[in-house]
Amino acid sequence: MAILALHSASSGLSSLSTKLDVVANNLANMNTGGFKASRVNFEDLLYQQKAQPGVENAAGTTRPHGIQVGLGTRVSGTQIDFTKGQPTADTGKFAVAIDGEGFFRVKIVDGLSRDGFGYTRSGNFVLNSERELVLGTSEGPRLEPPVQVPDEYDSVEIKPTGQVVFRNQNGVEVGSAEIQMFQFPNASGVKQIGGNIYVETDASGATFEGTPGEGSFGKLLHGFLEGSNVNPTNELIDLITTQRAFELNSQTIQAADETLQVISNLRR
Template sequence: MLRAFSTAATGMTAQQQMVDTIANNLANINTNGFKRRQAMFEDLLYVKMKEAGREVSAGVTAPSGIEIGSGTRLSAVTKVFSPGERVETGRALDMAINGDGFFQVTLPNGDLRYTRDGSFQTNAQGQIVNSNGLALDPPVTIPDNATGISVGVDGTVTVTTDKGTQQVGNIQLVRFPNAEGLTAEGGNLFAETESSGAPLTGTAGEDGFGGIQAGSLEKSNVQMVSELVDLITAQRAYEINSRAIKAGDSMLQTANQLIR
């Protein structure tokens, strides 16, 4: 009976972690470039009371065994890199990636980070930076006398001045052999890990990289209806596991009363 308590407790813990994951998804439903997380679970060790195929009598083997499970646990929280909704903003430095790839930015210490958030602007030096002031890598600088900015599908940045148009840089994209292996650091940034593999740099719209759509932003890929359905499912599963504990307690109480 005590095994039922611990087994149901693992189920309650797992569903609590599921709710935590869903809550984070819903909290970021309006975060640019956010990718929803999906909780994955696995079953725990089994107590084998009878081995399958065990000889039960002369020349007779059991077709199946008896295995009592120990519950479940969270095995991974994967990132789902399906595309988010594209929203037109009309801003020249708002960019969405149509397909695979990340923008690459540089931290103050020189380390590189990666993002799908394409809401860029210029700083006091004319460099294109994200909302936290991190510059694109390789850097692109807009001259002070620029009266217009355009970004091509291939990432080419062209400005208009009183002397005409000129190309001032090219926005390179980065992709990974296993994007799900990236680690999230907050601020809409991902960092490389051994699991993600080394970054591959290339030109937007070529060699498997997505094209850049200027004047638009990629929103979160979180679907509110799906998340709410998952939330209800997790809540009901939590309740059912708590009922299993109550049932075990009731059975123990009945057993205790037999000796009175």
């Protein structure tokens, strides 16, 4: 019956609307440093089994196939693409990009995560009032472990291995610190809370710590920031195909409606 077509097409419209929202968010964050694009995954729904495959028929043979009518689609999840964004040179004294895998850890507001920490790929660090390195966002979460900047420093060097060296005007070292990095067993399972920050979940697993440049951890690039990994061309193609699929589903609803109208007019 056309009723099934109505419901299937309706599920398609709802799912495609979600994909449109995700594509729009990706395009909106084309210039957001360290942003990672998301993609939408779909799955089909239950099927009406009108005839089972393999069942013996009246002739004593088995059916080579059945009659199965699907009931539509739904969004199975959104998957974050953690491919590296293009690093670009930056004049910030504490700007740093990750060349490879890994996250910086920052202290966030209690209640937003189960361990009190957030994780980010963005490295636009600045100083707060207590001369600690914080993320240059509206919230300004502090880098963890903390990096304290001495008063008498004139220049800073962040080495690929995460060692931070502060020097005075004479080039004499006046302090040092270390930037540690973190990874998830399953980075796709993290939860996004905004501000370029992710928090761990049961799906992501607990983070593990490492030194930049060692093992699977990427090295640090001082004087660079990682750009967004959004590919505008791919997103626009996704936008077009999503719009066309939306139109086709709306036409399916129109066709089902016309079919029901024909059936309702049979009595006349």
